[in-house]
Amino acid sequence: MRLGALIAIAAVTMAGMTSSVVAAEGEAVTGRFDRPQQGFAPPGTTLRPATPEEAGLDPAPLLAAEQKIDAWTRPDSTGHPLFAGAVGMQVHDGMVVNTHTAGSALRYADGAGTELPPDQQVPMRMDTIFDLASISKLFTSLAVMQVVETGQVDIDEKVATYLPEFGVNGKECITVRQLLTHTSGLEPFLPLWRDWPDKAARIKAVMDVKPVYEPGSTYKYSDLNLITLGVLVERITGQPLDVRVREGITEPLGMVDTGYNPPAEKLDRIAATEFMTVPDRGMIRGQVHDENAWSLGGVAGHAGVFSTAADLSVLGQAVLNGGAYGGKRILRQDTVRQMLTDYNQDFPGNAHGLGFELDQLWYMGGLTSPGTAGHTGFTGTSLVIDPASRSIAILLTNRVHPTRTWGSINAAREAWATGLSRALAVPPKHGPDAWFSEIGNLSTATLTTKPLTVGDRPLRVTFDTFVDTESTDQLVLESSTDGTTWQPVSLRAAGPGAPGGEVSALSGTGHRSWWSVSAMVPPSENVALRWRYTTDKQYTARGVLLDGVQAVVSGNAVLDLEREPEAVTPQGWQLRSR
Structure with missing residues (x-):
């Protein structure tokens, strides 16, 4: 099976499409979110630093994600930060387009959150080593x-x-x-x-x-x-698991800071985790946090691996390359395809390959698609690998330092991946710009026309939309004859991943294609139209674009936003050129 099939877009054809085409295998499509890739990256692809602009990315969403991470390392209304510190890395098409550090690798003296004197605290660095927790499961799965x-x-x-x-x-x-x-x-x-x-x-x-x-x-x-x-x-190899992982994975890939039970000489680079009283372990730093892995000598199939953002980026690129990196192959391409295939279709919401989680919006954010792979770890770690855009988002935090009770960091995981997705371009379908909305949770964005003179003839409305949203975050078209009471308008959408038949709302992630939408509004002397995008309390993906909006009565256009963008009042929408 080709990887393009795994990401549920291999059936997309070129006919009738402009920017929302599928890139052929091996074709370079840098910086585009709407050109999902087929197959693997060339196996010779290795990581190199680049500016966002050199990679065709918009730096603003990357900066916005950084600012969110920074804010979460500062005390909030609870009196403490969401996490003590973080290291992040974002990669696109083999280019490391962003690295970021925030907060502290060691900050607290006890489980109550007593801060160490400033000269005893240790800031996060790009080479800080983290306890990966359950991301370790990926190494075991690769070894299997x-x-x-x-x-x-x-x-x-x-x-x-x-x-x-x-x-x-x-x-x-x-x-x-x-x-x-x-x-x-x-x-x-x-x-x-x-x-x-x-x-x-x-x-x-x-x-x-x-x-x-x-x-x-x-x-x-x-x-x-x-x-x-x-x-x-x-049992099969006759080797301890840590030896097998080292010889089969980390050494061939050159992951020099990845392994179990890190040596004492690396302690100054290791992020502290929890101050643990049961069992009585004190402040944990340099030993695996997971109690069961600790009791098994620090080496276990479910936890125990320590690593850095740089090393994890190599692993992620090896997956994107189809199992090879730097001239070393750790798995065959067909094996990687198997690992990225969803075997849990009978259990909706729990898509899973062989070791890899798939299609999990709650931490993959705007990079989510049926073929997006990754894993998280209880200590506050996440790895997202998106074959469709050949992108990697890594966020490593020590969120259990000094206690596991300070809250979930899923919002941070999602924001980091979504920042990278929004940096990738979705060029307008028509003309120089399109209407874009990227509102956050529990929000509503509206794009409203003035009353249109329609009379006794039906109004045909057409537009193109690029929808990348949670299923419960929906775009609807509404009409009103009085400007106060709004009625939903039935829609018909066409394009890869579009819903069939008449629908009242549009939503969905992963298809990464423009949809052509049409609707009929019943006759009325005057009618106003409103596009409304509404989000619920958690999880937002890349957002929604509208373009090529027209309303026609008997062949005559009464609304054409390509010619008159001022004919609508935007709230939560803005014109964007990418």
């Missing part, structure tokens, strides 16, 4: 797929074939694929560190556990899936 490539493991084979001790208590038929896609039915975690005395007993507890759901019947994210896969890799 490497042994799949050797023929030693079949992902559709029963796990018990390779780990006989796993095949008990209802787990006899669980497959390797089900572990990778979190459809095994295993519960999310067990308190291994607390309830079992040593590593051997803790691993045995995972092997002995009974599923809480019928395997294959539901999606349930579980650390136990990846702990099991880590054991499987060790």
Whole structure:
């Protein structure tokens, strides 16, 4: 299967389309959000620094995302910041277009949030090393797929074939694929560190556990899936997991700051995590934060990897390149395609490849599409890899420093990825500019005409729109005969990803195409039109564009916004040239 098919746009044709065409495999389309790429980047693509302008990007959205990250590292109404510090990196088409640091890698002395003296605090740097938490699951998954490539493991084979001790208590038929896609039915975690005395007993507890759901019947994210896969890799290769990951992934890719149990000489570059009292570990810095991984010696399939933004960007580019980077191949292209295929279509909202999460707006933001891959980590980390735009967004924070109770950082994750998406251009479909709205949560933007003289003839309205929104953030067209009471107008849209038949609203992410829309408004002496875009309380994607707006009565245009943009009153909309 081609990667273009995985991102659900391979069927887009060139006929009748202008800017919303699919880029052919290998074609360079720098800086465009509306030209989804097919296939992988050339395997020789390596990262290099570039300005946003050199990459064809608008620097303003990148700066706006930076400002949000900065604000979240300062105390708010709660008396503390959302997170102590962050390192961010944004990559497009092999170019590192933005790097950013904010706040502190070490800031607090205890779990109550007592700040260290300024001379004892450690600022974030671009080479700060972070505990990746569950992003570690990607390294385990890559290691699994490497042994799949050797023929030693079949992902559709029963796990018990390779780990006989796993095949008990209802787990006899669980497959390797089900572990990778979190459809095994295993519960999310067990308190291994607390309830079992040593590593051997803790691993045995995972092997002995009974599923809480019928395997294959539901999606349930579980650390136990990846702990099991880590054991499987060790059993098949005869190597400890950390050695296997180093020899098979990080060393070939040149990821010099990535691995388990970082050495003491790197401690001054490691971001602190939580001040932990249960278990009594004090301020954690340089040891894995996850209690179960810690109790397993710092090396486990679900957590334990430390890394930097620079190293993660190499991993992300290797995925975009189809499994190779810097002349070293860690996976075949067909294997990477498998890893980016959604196997959880029976569980809407939980799209998942082999190890990679897919299509998750809550942290992928405006880069979301059916083929966008990534993962997050409990310590405050996120990695987003978007094959459709060949972009990578990395945000690493120490949000559990000094405590895990200060709140979710999903808004920051989403903002960082969305900033990159909005920096990519969507040129107008007609003329020099188009109306654009990028309002935030719980907001409404309107574009309203004056009353149009229609009489006893129906009004035909046509426009083009580029919609990249959460399904509950909708664009509607409304009409009014009195300027006060507004009625929805039924719409028909055409284009890749457009809804079929008549609809009352337009929304959706990932198609990255202009839609041609038409509507008929019943006869009325005078009628005003209003385009209304409304968002709910959380998650916004790239936003909405309108262009080529016309209203015609019996062949005569009574509204043409290409000629008269002043014929509408915008609230929350602005004219943009890209």
